[in-house]
Amino acid sequence: MRITINQVREMKQKGEKITMLTAYDYATAKIVDEAGIPLILVGDSLGMVVLGYESTIPVTIEEMLHHTRAVVRGTKQAMIIGDMPFMTYHVSVEDALYNAGRFIQEGSAQAVKLEGGVTVAEKIRRIVECGIPLMGHIGLTPQSINQLGGYKVQGKTPEAAIRLIEDAKALEEAGAFAIVLETVPAQLAALITRSVSIPTIGIGAGIGCDGQVQVINDILGSFTDFIPKHAKQYAKLTDIIRNAVTEYHNEVKAGSFPTEKQSFFVDESVLAELTK
Numbered sequence: 001m002r003i004t005i006n007q008v009r010e011m012k013q014k015g016e017k018i019t020m021l022t023a024y025d026y027a028t029a030k031i032v033d034e035a036g037i038p039l040i041l042v043g044d045s046l047g048m049v050v051l052g053y054e055s056t057i058p059v060t061i062e063e064m065l066h067h068t069r070a071v072v073r074g075t076k077q078a079m080i081i082g083d084m085p086f087m088t089y090h091v092s093v094e095d096a097l098y099n100a101g102r103f104i105q106e107g108s109a110q111a112v113k114l115e116g117g118v119t120v121a122e123k124i125r126r127i128v129e130c131g132i133p134l135m136g137h138i139g140l141t142p143q144s145i146n147q148l149g150g151y152k153v154q155g156k157t158p159e160a161a162i163r164l165i166e167d168a169k170a171l172e173e174a175g176a177f178a179i180v181l182e183t184v185p186a187q188l189a190a191l192i193t194r195s196v197s198i199p200t201i202g203i204g205a206g207i208g209c210d211g212q213v214q215v216i217n218d219i220l221g222s223f224t225d226f227i228p229k230h231a232k233q234y235a236k237l238t239d240i241i242r243n244a245v246t247e248y249h250n251e252v253k254a255g256s257f258p259t260e261k262q263s264f265f266v267d268e269s270v271l272a273e274l275t276k
Helices: 005-014 026-034 061-073 093-105 118-129 142-148 158-174 186-195 214-219 236-256 268-274
Strands: 019-022 038-044 079-081 112-113 134-139 178-182 201-202 212-215
Touching: 019 214, 026 038, 026 061, 026 079, 038 212, 061 079, 061 093, 061 214, 093 112, 093 118, 118 134, 118 158, 134 158, 158 178, 158 186, 178 186, 186 201, 212 214
Parallel strands: 019 038, 019 212, 038 079, 079 112, 112 134, 134 178, 178 201, 201 212
Antiparallel strands: none
């Protein structure tokens, strides 16, 4: 059985920290799932760390569904959350419902995530009413990066902090089962966490959240175009991969790979028949 939204809510009630990671492919998702991570987000961050876009904005729903299906195939226990990309829920409630449904029906995800608070509350309410679990996302919302003027900490003024608290409460009232708080001052994130009954999942929002999420490429050190302040590198896979590729290249050039261990052979009698 996969993790359910009820189990996620119970984690907050019990004071049990919640761990979430991104994954974008079968092999990585399999490892993350086997490690016991309860929530896996197929984030639109794949636009940058997998597809090489400058931001999340160019990511299409077809790309998201493609990667979501791969992650689902690699997992057995984690809840898989599909990230609704730019302009798939902004135009109308009908668009939001249709595209959220695609993640569940075509992508085989168990939940969806979208960005925004008060402004998207009605769309969230309708999605949830249709039986689709939904995770909210407030604070730094990457799909609004052009409007925000860059990747900046959100909620640093009293007015901005009040808006974030209102956004969180609107998400709770609309039926979201959890909220991602991104790049929010730690004290404000802790206050929001105490103000709502649903779990908060922080990314650059301090230790006071109910859980944490990170982009897996950041914590593994496999994406080095930039390293966010909120990320800790638990490995440096870029160096490991580069060294392995260089060693392979050198061995092929030197004629030392492949060896007999990596080769296949037939009986000498077969070769004799070929040379008659």
